[in-house]
Amino acid sequence: MNRKMTDPFLPPTRLLLGPGPSPVAPEVLAAMANPTIGHLDPAFIHLMDELKAMLQIAFNTKNDATFTVAGPGSVGMDACVLNMVEPGDKILIARNGVFGMRMSEVASRGGAVVVPLDFEWGTPVDAAAVDAALAQNKDVKFVAFVHSETSTGVLSDGKAIAAAAQKHGAMTIMDAVTSLGGVPVMVDEWGIDAVYSGTQKCLSCPPGLSPVSFSLRAIEHIKNRKTKVLSWFLDVTQVMAYWTGAGARAYHHTAPINALYGLHEALRRLLVEGLDNSFVRHRKAHLHLVAGLAKLGIDFLVDEKYRLPQLNAVKIPAGVNDPLVRSTLLNEFNIEIGAGLGPLAGKVWRIGLMGEGARIEHVDALLSALEKAMRARAA
Amino acid sequence: MNRKMTDPFLPPTRLLLGPGPSPVAPEVLAAMANPTIGHLDPAFIHLMDELKAMLQIAFNTKNDATFTVAGPGSVGMDACVLNMVEPGDKILIARNGVFGMRMSEVASRGGAVVVPLDFEWGTPVDAAAVDAALAQNKDVKFVAFVHSETSTGVLSDGKAIAAAAQKHGAMTIMDAVTSLGGVPVMVDEWGIDAVYSGTQKCLSCPPGLSPVSFSLRAIEHIKNRKTKVLSWFLDVTQVMAYWTGAGARAYHHTAPINALYGLHEALRRLLVEGLDNSFVRHRKAHLHLVAGLAKLGIDFLVDEKYRLPQLNAVKIPAGVNDPLVRSTLLNEFNIEIGAGLGPLAGKVWRIGLMGEGARIEHVDALLSALEKAMRARAA
Numbered sequence: 001m002n003r004k005m006t007d008p009f010l011p012p013t014r015l016l017l018g019p020g021p022s023p024v025a026p027e028v029l030a031a032m033a034n035p036t037i038g039h040l041d042p043a044f045i046h047l048m049d050e051l052k053a054m055l056q057i058a059f060n061t062k063n064d065a066t067f068t069v070a071g072p073g074s075v076g077m078d079a080c081v082l083n084m085v086e087p088g089d090k091i092l093i094a095r096n097g098v099f100g101m102r103m104s105e106v107a108s109r110g111g112a113v114v115v116p117l118d119f120e121w122g123t124p125v126d127a128a129a130v131d132a133a134l135a136q137n138k139d140v141k142f143v144a145f146v147h148s149e150t151s152t153g154v155l156s157d158g159k160a161i162a163a164a165a166q167k168h169g170a171m172t173i174m175d176a177v178t179s180l181g182g183v184p185v186m187v188d189e190w191g192i193d194a195v196y197s198g199t200q201k202c203l204s205c206p207p208g209l210s211p212v213s214f215s216l217r218a219i220e221h222i223k224n225r226k227t228k229v230l231s232w233f234l235d236v237t238q239v240m241a242y243w244t245g246a247g248a249r250a251y252h253h254t255a256p257i258n259a260l261y262g263l264h265e266a267l268r269r270l271l272v273e274g275l276d277n278s279f280v281r282h283r284k285a286h287l288h289l290v291a292g293l294a295k296l297g298i299d300f301l302v303d304e305k306y307r308l309p310q311l312n313a314v315k316i317p318a319g320v321n322d323p324l325v326r327s328t329l330l331n332e333f334n335i336e337i338g339a340g341l342g343p344l345a346g347k348v349w350r351i352g353l354m355g356e357g358a359r360i361e362h363v364d365a366l367l368s369a370l371e372k373a374m375r376a377r378a379a
Numbered sequence: 380m381n382r383k384m385t386d387p388f389l390p391p392t393r394l395l396l397g398p399g400p401s402p403v404a405p406e407v408l409a410a411m412a413n414p415t416i417g418h419l420d421p422a423f424i425h426l427m428d429e430l431k432a433m434l435q436i437a438f439n440t441k442n443d444a445t446f447t448v449a450g451p452g453s454v455g456m457d458a459c460v461l462n463m464v465e466p467g468d469k470i471l472i473a474r475n476g477v478f479g480m481r482m483s484e485v486a487s488r489g490g491a492v493v494v495p496l497d498f499e500w501g502t503p504v505d506a507a508a509v510d511a512a513l514a515q516n517k518d519v520k521f522v523a524f525v526h527s528e529t530s531t532g533v534l535s536d537g538k539a540i541a542a543a544a545q546k547h548g549a550m551t552i553m554d555a556v557t558s559l560g561g562v563p564v565m566v567d568e569w570g571i572d573a574v575y576s577g578t579q580k581c582l583s584c585p586p587g588l589s590p591v592s593f594s595l596r597a598i599e600h601i602k603n604r605k606t607k608v609l610s611w612f613l614d615v616t617q618v619m620a621y622w623t624g625a626g627a628r629a630y631h632h633t634a635p636i637n638a639l640y641g642l643h644e645a646l647r648r649l650l651v652e653g654l655d656n657s658f659v660r661h662r663k664a665h666l667h668l669v670a671g672l673a674k675l676g677i678d679f680l681v682d683e684k685y686r687l688p689q690l691n692a693v694k695i696p697a698g699v700n701d702p703l704v705r706s707t708l709l710n711e712f713n714i715e716i717g718a719g720l721g722p723l724a725g726k727v728w729r730i731g732l733m734g735e736g737a738r739i740e741h742v743d744a745l746l747s748a749l750e751k752a753m754r755a756r757a758a
Contacts, residue, residue, distance in 0.1 A: 005429045006647045008406075009640060011416045020633060024415045027387075032637060033412035036403045036585050037390045038715045050384045070587060071450040074612045074632040082610070106611045200633055206415045208449065208587060208635030230609045231461070232485045233453045251720070253453040254399060254579055256587030258411060259638060261388060268385045336417045341630070 014330070015357075017366055018338035019150050019311060020178070021200035021207050022354035024262075028205055031265035032258045039255040047264055048243060048255075054267040055211050058180055058203075058275065059195065061187035065214040065236065067243040068263065069196070070256050073177040076196030076210025077106055079234045080173050084142055084194055084218065086227050087111030091142040092133055092170070094125040094161065097149035098341050099175055107144070110230060115140060121343055122152045122313065124306045127160035134168035143170045147185065148178035150201075151341045153313035153350065154306050155183060162190040171218065177201060180211065181270055182282045182310035182354060193218040199259075202282070202310055204355025205266045208259045266355075278358075282309040285358040289351065292367040296374070301348050310358065312351040313344070317374070322346050325373045333369035393709070394736075396745055397717035398529050398690060399557070400579035400586050401733035403641075407584055410644035411637045418634040426643055427622060427634075433646040434590050437559055437582075437654065438574065440566035444593040444615065446622040447642065448575070449635050452556040455575030455589025456485055458613045459552050463521055463573055463597065465606050466490030470521040471512055471549070473504040473540065476528035477720050478554055486523070489609060494519060500722060501531045501692065503685045506539035513547035522549045526564065527557035529580075530720045532692035532729065533685050534562060541569040550597065556580060559590065560649055561661045561689035561733060572597040578638075581661070581689055583734025584645045587638045645734075657737075661688040664737040668730065671746040675753070680727050689737065691730040692723070696753070701725050704752045712748035 016023045037044050048067075055066045069079045081103060085091055091112045093104045096119035104114045117133050119125055125145050134140055143165035147158045158174060165172045171193040179185045181202030187195055193215045199205035214222070214236060222229075222236055229235040233253060241250040270278055286309035290300070293314060301313040316322050322339070326349070329335045338350035353363065395402045416423050427446075434445050448458045460482060464470055470491045472483045475498040483493045496512050498504055504524050513519055522544035526537045537553060544551045550572040555564050560581030566574055572594045578584035593601070593615060601608075601615055608614040612632060620629035649657055665688035669679070672693060680692040695701050701718070705728070708714045717729035732742065 005432055006650050008647065009410070009413075009426050009429070009643045011413050011426075011640070012420075012422050013414050014416050014420065016415065016417060018417055021415050021417060021636060024637075029412040029414070029637070031387070033408040034388075034390050035392050035408070036395065036400050036579075037393050038395060038397055038400060039586070041391075041393065041709070041715065043391050047388055047390075050388070053384055071454060071612070072633045072635065075450065075454075078610055078612045102611065109607050109609055109611055198633070200415075206635065206637040207418070207633040208638055228488050230488055231457055231613075232481065232488055233450070233457045234610075254451045254577070254586040256451060256585065256638070257400060258403075258408070258585040258641075259587055259635070261390070262637075264388045268387065271385050330420070336420065 012334060015335045015362060015365060017352050017357055017362060018336045019350045019352050020354065022204050022352060023356040024204055024206055025269060025356050027269065028262045028265045032262040034261050036257050039257060040249060040251065044257065045249060047260065051260060051264055051267065052243065054271060057271060058267060059185055059187045059213045060189065061213050063187065063213045063215055064244055065219050065240055067212065067239065068260065069210040069212055070253060071210060072207050073196065073198030073210050076198065076212050077103060077175065079212055079236065080194040080196045081106045082110045082231055082234055083222050083229050083236045084171065084173060085110050085112040086225055088113065089142065090115060090137065090140045091144055092117055092137065092140045094130060094145040095119065096123060096125055096152065096154060097121055097146060098151035099146045099149060103144050103175065122154060122301045124154050125156040125161055127157055127164045130161055131164040131167065134164065134170060140170050142173055144173040146175040148176065148183065148308050148311065150178045150311055152344065153302050153308045153311040155308045159186065159190045162192055166191055171221065178308065178311055181278055183279060187213055199263055202355045203266050203270065205262050208256060209263055282353060282358040285353040285360060285363055286312065288360050288363045289353060292363060296371055310352060310354045312353065313348045314351060315348055320374055328373040328376060329369055335366055335369050391713060394714045394741060394744060396731055396736055396741060397715045398729045398731050399733065401583050401731060402735040403583055403585055404648060404735050406648065407641045407644045411641040413640050415636050418636060419628060419630065423636065424628060426639065430639060430643055430646065431622065433650060436650060437646060438564055438566045438592045439568065440592050442566065442592045442594055443623055444598050444619055446591065446618065447639065448589040448591055449632060450589060451586050452575065452577030452589050455577065455591050456482060456554065457610065458591055458615065459573040459575045460485045461489045461610055461613055462601050462608050462615045463550065463552055464489050464491040465604055467492065468521065469494060469516065469519045470523055471496055471516065471519045473509060473524040474498065475502060475504055475531065475533060476500055476525060477530035478525045478528060482523050482554065501533060501680045503533050504535040504540055506536055506543045509540055510543040510546065513543065513549060519549050521552055523552040525554040527555065527562065527687050527690065529557045529690055531723065532681050532687045532690040534687045538569045541571055545570055550600065557687065557690055560657055562658060566592055578642055581733045582645050582649065584641050587635060588642055661732060661737040664732040664739060664742055665691065667739050667742045668732060671742060675750055689731060689733045691732065692727045693730060694727055699753055707752040707755060708748055714745055714748050
């Protein structure tokens with residue numbers, strides 16, 4: 001590029017159909033460009049109250065401890081795991097992709113004893129296997145799992161997994177990063193104790209915030225910890241004093257004001273559309289993609305009944321040059337799709353139809369471009 | 380307010396003259412509203428390279444490990460402290476305000492043995508006292524201090540404190556949250572090993588990012604840790620693989636794309652103005668405030684030679700109702716100033732002239748409003 005470092009940066013306009021970030025509505029971008037106000041300004045406190053109420057609707061929960069952590073989804077994972085577990089605690093982690101593996105890493109850094117329960121990548125977490133594993137490990141305090149595995153495009157049965165945990169008296173930690181807004185997340189009905197999500201998936205916000213929610217039981221548990229939470233910044237009891245303090249809000253950290261403007265606008269749009277309508281829209285876009293890819297001879301990694309509508313892991317056809325097709329899509333068609341991760345690298349593409357991306361016209365644009373890119377770049 | 384939760388949120392327009400966030404230039408707000416692109420998009424990788432180069436200039440460092448952590452300044456503190464210290468390590472923490480106290484809390488949660496060295500709030504950290512304390516505690520591995528104490532408006536001598544640490548073979552961790560862009564921060568010249576800042580002070584960005592820099596020695600130290608960093612998200616060796624990976628960038632977390640657009644624009648504006656010119660502008664605004672407050676009979680908390688130009692802690696005159704004056708400024712004049720924290724609550728106001736706030740016309744607006752507010756609200 002023929003530019004100086006101090007020239008303004010003008011990003012290209014991409015159609016984001018990868019595993020995230022997803023396309024952001026102009027209204028959300030515009031909201032983020034509103035003038036910054038203080039994090040203790042009464043107007044901002046009011047915004048936080050509305051955000052909390054809208055997140056409660058999105059999570060289907062009455063949890064008072066519902067708010068955003070000021071960092072991307074990975075920070076939400078850190079926040080949930082590190083607040084819940086103490087050194088020596090036993091946690092069963094169901095792993096069927098990258099993010100289950102990452103939870104293990106986070107939990108063991110937090111001093112927990114991880115009981116891994118592995119499933120083949122591309123298959124869901126089996127609640128019966130969770131039940132059986134808990135029957136053999138009586139002292140497990142927590143069960144952690146990924147509801148929507150972004151690395152494989154698999155939806156697991158949150159209700160059944162949580163029920164298995166509850167049967168054995170274990171608390172649940174659920175990763176709903178790619179779920180929220182795309183498929184139902186029933187925090188109260190399922191009895192999830194700690195859940196985190198991200199803004200850059202089906203909420204169609206820029207990355208940088210992690211919505212979280214903790215059950216009353218989880219908050220009691222955290223208040224009664226024997227050891228302090230390892231990270232001061234992530235200590236939920238302190239963050240709560242800022243988000244839900246009755247009367248005076250205690251200063252904890254400086255909230256990312258403008259990012260929260262964006263999330264407010266995105267949640268507002270989601271609720272105006274209606275959660276159910278959003279789920280239907282994601283489903284329709286997914287089915288349109290399924291039909292179109294079939295015509296191109298492209299199969300799905302995941303069995304039909306476990307497929308996430310918003311994250312489609314599809315097998316790269318034999319003889320197709322993976323990186324060349326993706327770079328052609330990006331450079332010639334301005335469309336981003338995702339590569340495979342870990343054992344799926346080079347074997348799958350990950351096509352995200354998340355939030356604003358879940359529209360028929362975007363699927364059509366991708367199908368047309370993909371056909372041309374594969375033809376031009378056949379190895 | 381007569382509004383529904385799902386109405387768009389329209390923030391008031393405030394003149395932000397508190398301890399942060401500071402006023403954000405329209406160009407920076409506009410940059411954040413650019414279309415989101417992927418965190419592995421070549422165009423975004425190029426943006427990260429430019430950000431790194433501009434941060435190196437701002438920090439006056441050649442450190443390769445110079446980047447932003449995806450969270451506010453408090454996360455930068457967590458990142459620096461938790462990467463450097465291991466359980467059992469002895470760290471001397473110079474404390475002359477809220478943020479030195481917070482560092483103690485962060486370090487002890489990380490398992491470090493904190494050797495506190497306290498100074499009266501409103502006075503600087505005394506390098507000779509650091510030297511003496513290190514002479515008595517031979518096994519101290521780290522010295523941590525706050526360069527610009529946002530809670531008191533005090534500037535400490537980073538060069539002298541770092542020299543004392545080096546004399547005793549200790550590594551240094553410096554909080555430069557309120558420093559960067561407002562007063563010189565000479566990371567290499569002073570020999571600082573780990574430094575963190577924030578975007579919402581003299582860089583005049585919305586809050587949400589923490590620029591950090593680690594010396595080569597710090598990175599070697601971190602690579603040779605006996606224990607893993609407690610937070611997976613904050614593990615610098617992993618974040619580095621994303622920010623500075625030679626060749627292929629390793630996916631670690633999803634970067635807050637649009638916030639980084641904003642920081643790019645803010646740094647660009649700072650470098651076009653010139654660091655030295657920015658320091659002079661902050662100084663001039665400060666002196667204008669000093670002169671104006673003298674006419675109102677308002678004194679400074681801090682001795683003249685230790686005053687931060689960008690953060691002015693001033694004594695609330697006797698008989699003045701603190702909260703009423705601040706709420707009058709906010710509600711009637713749309714001007715935010717800050718309250719005192721901890722032992723200074725009710726005793727001082729904190730007037731920030733940071734980044735875009737450091738302009739004569741803003742000082743004039745504040746002086747005029749403050750005079751009226753104090754007259755109207757005399758207790």
